[in-house]
Amino acid sequence: MGSVVLSLDAELGWGFHDMESPPTARIERARAGWERLIECFEAFEVPATWAVVGHLFLENCDGEHASHPAPEGWFAAERGRWRSRPDLRFGDGLIEAIRDSAVAHEIGSHSYSHVVFGDRGTNRALAAAELEASVSLARERDLSLESFVYPRNDVAHRDVLAEHDLTCYRGRAPARELDDLPGGRPLRKLREATIDAPPLVTPRRDEFGLVNVPASLYLFGFEGLGRSIAQSIWADPVVRGVKRGIDAAARREGIFHMWLHPNNLVAPRDVRRMEAILAYLADRRDRGAVSIETMGEVAERVAAR
Numbered sequence: 001m002g003s004v005v006l007s008l009d010a011e012l013g014w015g016f017h018d019m020e021s022p023p024t025a026r027i028e029r030a031r032a033g034w035e036r037l038i039e040c041f042e043a044f045e046v047p048a049t050w051a052v053v054g055h056l057f058l059e060n061c062d063g064e065h066a067s068h069p070a071p072e073g074w075f076a077a078e079r080g081r082w083r084s085r086p087d088l089r090f091g092d093g094l095i096e097a098i099r100d101s102a103v104a105h106e107i108g109s110h111s112y113s114h115v116v117f118g119d120r121g122t123n124r125a126l127a128a129a130e131l132e133a134s135v136s137l138a139r140e141r142d143l144s145l146e147s148f149v150y151p152r153n154d155v156a157h158r159d160v161l162a163e164h165d166l167t168c169y170r171g172r173a174p175a176r177e178l179d180d181l182p183g184g185r186p187l188r189k190l191r192e193a194t195i196d197a198p199p200l201v202t203p204r205r206d207e208f209g210l211v212n213v214p215a216s217l218y219l220f221g222f223e224g225l226g227r228s229i230a231q232s233i234w235a236d237p238v239v240r241g242v243k244r245g246i247d248a249a250a251r252r253e254g255i256f257h258m259w260l261h262p263n264n265l266v267a268p269r270d271v272r273r274m275e276a277i278l279a280y281l282a283d284r285r286d287r288g289a290v291s292i293e294t295m296g297e298v299a300e301r302v303a304a305r
């Protein structure tokens with residue numbers, strides 16, 4: 001029997017602060033989506049790994065971050081368009097809502113200010129500053145960070161993670177044979193969501209002692225017109241794919257690792273997707289067919305082997 005892992009990139013405005021035209025609907029729904037997910041997880045008693053942007057631990061800031069080695073202008077959104085939007089820059093109760101939930105969630109890190117670790121401009125000192133700030137802000141709240149989710153899934157500077165006592169990270173989903181099929185990206189995404197079961201993954205320890213817990217499936221990677229058409233024919237294709245993934249984890253060893261952002265819950269159908277997934281998962285768990293783990297629990301298990 002395998003297990004199922006759910007991880008979340010919890011960032012409010014920070015996932016988009018460096019973009020010229022950020023997706024407004026997602027940003028405006030980020031806070032509500034976060035609260036809604038906590039309710040959904042409680043309703044089905046499903047724990048998740050919440051990788052939280054460290055800046056959200058702050059109650060306020062000067063918008064300058066003069067001692068932070070980020071490039072000039074990195075915090076410009078705080079001083080400009082989001083100057084009067086503290087709701088996008090600070091957690092203001094959202095981290096406590098995870099911690100105080102009746103479900104035993106894990107709180108991990110999604111960096112301090114969503115610096116993309118694999119960017120050419122991200123040197124070791126910048127990566128270290130992002131981790132240092134995140135770890136110490138968490139420590140002020142008696143939290144020790146174990147799991148890391150890379151902004152934009154850009155895996156780099158793993159040695160710096162290990163130095164800051166992180167124990168695991170979410171690696172990229174394995175490449176699939178489907179990627180070579182003709183038909184282009186929309187068709188490939190449709191196939192991924194409907195024809196094939198998403199892959200189970202195997203966690204492995206790397207040369208720095210970190211456990212890589214690769215992703216299996218991004219739950220909101222198949223959107224737009226394609227989703228509307230597919231959904232009108234077959235109900236929600238992502239829910240179908242997820243059920244196959246959970247069933248595979250029930251039959252074999254391995255992990256089915258889903259991930260999303262709270263800001264993916266933009267419309268009622270997005271909430272319905274999550275409820276359908278969690279209901280199926282909770283049912284299989286209650287029947288003893290699969291277990292549910294956090295990334296930190298996976299890392300502990302692998303390290304103990």
Ligand SMILES: [Zn+2]
Binds near residue numbers: 060061062064065075
């Ligand atoms: Zn700030």
Ligand SMILES: [Zn+2]
Binds near residue numbers: 009
């Ligand atoms: Zn992110």
